[in-house]
Amino acid sequence: MSSHLRPMAAAAVLVTAAALGTTAFVLPATAGGGARAATEKAAPTPITNGTLTWGVLERYRAYVLGMAKGEITVADGATKNTDDTFTFGSATGQYDGGGTHVVTAAFKGSVTFKSTLHGFEVTLSNLRFDTGTGKLTADIKKNGVSTPAVPLATVGFTGPVMDKLTTKLTKEFADQLGSDTYKDIAGDPLSAKLELAQPSPSPSAPASQSPSPSAPASSSPPSPSSSSPSPSADGPQQLLGGRLTWGMKESFRTYVLRAKGTVTPADGAARNGDTFDFTAGKGTLDAKKGTLDASFAGNLRFQYADHHIDMTFANPRISAQGDKGLLILDVKTATADKKDVPFATLSLPKADYKTANGVLALNGVRAALTAEGSAAFLNGSASMYPKGERLDDINLAVTVDKDTTLPGGTGGTGGTTGGSGTTGGTGGTGSTAGGGSVGGGTAGGSAGGNLASTGAEVPAGPLLAASGAVIAAGAGAVFLARRRRTPRG
Known part of the structure; x- marks a missing residue:
C-alpha cells in the first residue's frame, strides 16, 4: 500500500469485524497516483441501511407529556428508546467519495406529538441530513397541514464519528412547535450509523478472468x-x-x-x-x-x-x-x-x-x-x-x-x-x-x-x-467500516 496519504479532509476507512463496536484499525480511503484519480471519478456510493437516533428536545417532550397532558407515539418503522429518544431506520442516500465526501441520508419512521387539551398534533417524518450543509430536515404535518423539507436543526458535523452530535433548533422548527422560545436553543444530541454498498467487480473484465474477492485496494x-470507448457515445x-x-x-x-x-x-x-x-x-x-x-x-x-x-x-x-x-x-x-x-x-x-x-x-x-x-x-x-x-x-x-x-x-x-x-x-x-x-x-x-x-x-x-459497510461520518471525514470477505478455495 502506498505511503502517500491524502489530506485529513479525505475520508478514512475503518475496518471492523461483522459486529459493530469491535476493535478496529484505520486505513486511508485513497492513495496517491492512479488510485486517487480513479476514486475522484467514481460514482457516489449508495447507502443501503442505517439508523438515526434523536430525541428532538427533552424540554418539549416534558411539556407534551406534562402540562399539555398529551402523548408521543412513533410509527412507520421508528422506535422509542428507553431514554425517551427515537430511532429512525432503513436509511437510503449516498456518500460522495469522489471529491466532496458529503453524506446525504434519509430515514424511515415518524414521531407524533399530540395534545387534545392544548389543541395540537405535530408529526415529524422522513428525517434526513446533509453533512455538506450541516442541516437536519424533516417533513412536518401540523394539525392536518403538511409542510415538506422543514429545517429542524443545524448539526455539528465536525468530527469523524456521528455520535452524540450537537444540534441547534431553527426558527422554522420553533414556529412548527408553536413557540419562539425554541429558536436557536440546543436540541438533543444526534447519533447515526449508516451502511454503504460494497463495490461490485467490474463486468468489463476479460472472460478468462474471474472476479476476485481480494481485489486491489484501488477498486471503487x-x-x-x-470503461471503454464507444463509437456511438457522441x-x-x-x-x-x-x-x-x-x-x-x-x-x-x-x-x-x-x-x-x-x-x-x-x-x-x-x-x-x-x-x-x-x-x-x-x-x-x-x-x-x-x-x-x-x-x-x-x-x-x-x-x-x-x-x-x-x-x-x-x-x-x-x-x-x-x-x-x-x-x-x-x-x-x-x-x-x-x-x-x-x-x-x-x-x-x-x-x-x-x-x-x-x-x-x-x-x-x-x-x-x-x-x-x-x-x-x-x-x-x-x-x-x-x-x-x-x-x-x-x-x-x-x-x-x-x-x-x-x-x-x-x-x-x-x-x-x-x-x-x-x-x-x-x-x-x-x-x-x-x-x-x-x-x-x-x-x-x-x-x-x-x-x-x-x-x-x-x-x-x-x-x-447488499452491504457490509458501516459509515460514521462528519462533513470532512467519513469512516467506512467494511466486513472482510474470506476467500474461498
Whole structure:
C-alpha cells in the first residue's frame, strides 16, 4: 500500500469485524497516483441501511407529556428508546467519495406529538441530513397541514464519528412547535450509523478472468464513465434494456394495504420488496447532450373498495435533460382515464449520463407531483395530493449493450399484494436493486399526505446493494467500516 496519504479532509476507512463496536484499525480511503484519480471519478456510493437516533428536545417532550397532558407515539418503522429518544431506520442516500465526501441520508419512521387539551398534533417524518450543509430536515404535518423539507436543526458535523452530535433548533422548527422560545436553543444530541454498498467487480473484465474477492485496494464503485470507448457515445444511443424501480407513494400504498386493500403489479411490473420493478426499458440516451428518454412496461393497480379507490398507474416514461426531468404516466381512476400525464417533476442535480460498462444507473431520483399529476390523482372528483407533494424516489438502470446484465431486479412479474399490517407496510428494509449510484440528490421522501391514518413516509426505493459497510461520518471525514470477505478455495 502506498505511503502517500491524502489530506485529513479525505475520508478514512475503518475496518471492523461483522459486529459493530469491535476493535478496529484505520486505513486511508485513497492513495496517491492512479488510485486517487480513479476514486475522484467514481460514482457516489449508495447507502443501503442505517439508523438515526434523536430525541428532538427533552424540554418539549416534558411539556407534551406534562402540562399539555398529551402523548408521543412513533410509527412507520421508528422506535422509542428507553431514554425517551427515537430511532429512525432503513436509511437510503449516498456518500460522495469522489471529491466532496458529503453524506446525504434519509430515514424511515415518524414521531407524533399530540395534545387534545392544548389543541395540537405535530408529526415529524422522513428525517434526513446533509453533512455538506450541516442541516437536519424533516417533513412536518401540523394539525392536518403538511409542510415538506422543514429545517429542524443545524448539526455539528465536525468530527469523524456521528455520535452524540450537537444540534441547534431553527426558527422554522420553533414556529412548527408553536413557540419562539425554541429558536436557536440546543436540541438533543444526534447519533447515526449508516451502511454503504460494497463495490461490485467490474463486468468489463476479460472472460478468462474471474472476479476476485481480494481485489486491489484501488477498486471503487462503478465509474459514471464508460470503461471503454464507444463509437456511438457522441450521439444518441438506443436503449437495449432497462428497469425502473418505484414505490409510487409510500403513505398511499400503506394506507391502502392497512385498510385491507390490494396493490397489484401487472403487464411487466413485478414486486421488489416494498417497491415495484417496471421492465422492458427502451428509448434513447445521449450522453453528450445529457438527455435520456426511456419508457418501461407495467402497471400498478390500487384497490380499496370501502373508500371507492380504484387507481391504475401505468407505463412510466422518463424524459430527462441535465438536472431536471419528468415522469410521465397513464393514469386510470374510477372517473377518468388519462394518457401521457406529466405526473411528476424529477430532480437529478448530480446526474452523469455517461455509461459505465454499457449501463447508466440513476438512483435516488427525487419526484414531486405536478399540477397535472395532482389533477389525475383522483378519488371521486377530488385530488388526493396537492402539487409539489413528494412521491417515492425513483431508481432506474438502462443499458446500451445487449450483452450487459442489469444490476438487481426481481426477475419476475405479476403478483398481488394483499392488505395487512405486515404486508407491504412500513419499517422494512426492502430488497436489493440497482447498482452504483450515478444520479440522485439528497435522498428523502415526502410529507404524510392528506389521508387519514396514512402516516408520513420516507421514499420506499429499494436498498441498492447488499452491504457490509458501516459509515460514521462528519462533513470532512467519513469512516467506512467494511466486513472482510474470506476467500474461498
